[in-house]
Amino acid sequence: MTFAGHPPRVRRRAPEAKAGAERRGDGPSAGPGRTPGPRRSGQRRAVARAAAALLAILPLLPACDGSGARLSLVGRDGIERRATVDRPAAPPAAAGPRPLIVVLHAGLLSGAQTRDELEPLPAMARQAGVALAFPDAQSLFWNDGSLSRALPPALSPTGDDLAFLDALIAALVADGTADPAAVHIAGVSNGGMMALRYACARADRLASVAVFMATMPLGAERGCRPARPLPVLMVAGTADPLVRWTGEVNLGGIVGLERRMSVPASFEFWRRANRCAGTAPARPLPRRGLGTQPDALVHAATGCAGGVQTLLYEVRGGGHRLTAGDDWTLLRLLGRATPDIDPGVLLLDFVLEPSRVPGLGRADRPLALDREGPRTAP
DSSP states (O other), X not given: OOOTTSOOEEEEEOOOSOGGGGOOSOOOOOOOOOXXXXXXXXXXXXXXXXXXXXXXXGGGSOOOOSOSEEEEEEOTTOOEEEEEEEOOSOOOTTTOSEEEEEEEOOTTSOHHHHHHHTTTHHHHHHHHTOEEEEXXXXXXXXXXXXXXXXXOTTTOOOSOHHHHHHHHHHHHHHTTSEEEEEEEEEEETHHHHHHHHHHHHHGGGOSEEEEESOOOBTTHHHHOOOSSOOOEEEEEETTOSSBOTTSEEEETTTEEEEEBXXXXXXXXXXXXXXXOOEEOOOEEOOOOSOTTSOEEEEEEEESOGGGOOEEEEEEETBOSOSOSXXXXXXXXXXXXXXXXXXXXHHHHHHHHOXXXXXXXXXXXXXXXXXXXXXXXXX
């Protein structure tokens, strides 16, 4: 798919009732190659079983309630890409375009499903005058340039997602929705990996990047050279079975797919990229849940170039989940979430108040423990 150099045709659609109607087509079929040996064949069967187990969960996930406008972009190759967009109320003429947050969904999900999971973010953003865009990957995963290559052929995406995101943002700037100087990108899991790739390649076009349950690929020191310091927020659980604290990525928590940087190493990467002088003592988020539920520590880099925030929220005992509301049996396979973090509130606060650490009051005292920074990978 090519968007660059060719203005995409933009289509707007009425809201739809079901998120399932948004998914189009299957992943690309496997190309020609050598006949796999028994070991490789067994690994592929294991990957297929794990993928089937995850796909079986999809019908049980909440469907989109149909809110949000539907935006379609058609590339030069004729392939349609879509996004759910929430625009703030029409501002006074003098107010002009508004900040935009582009949120990338996790693998196997859709933008509309992620929008639902982040409720009440759309209503809060509308009230705050912030536009939201929840685009859909072309297949089941984003082409983040790393994990996308480790997936089995039937699941591996091939679309040019950098160009697609460029086109989506350009369309929302062109119609007056977004301020080009206030474009923020965020992502969850594989969507977070794609957001990190976009931040590496387009730092000069972004105001910040925020990722949940995602890490940097190995070798990022060679391939990721942001054009300028960029505010960064990371949220990760120490007991995540899919994107592990230590850097391994597993399909369904069963089959190993890829080894990436650990969470502490990813935080350190952005601390260096932002030319930060040090790291403040860790601070706990105020407790909202029970003592047995995962809690969160905030690690904040200090003295970063341009005063940008570089933050890591370490969810101790946290798994591969955004919110702690639902606790049905299959969801428990992904581990636990902390009630101390509302991801939508955290994201919006990070965008609206870039000089503050979201979730911490100004009078909070640092923890006496964990002064060495986030817990290192074993």
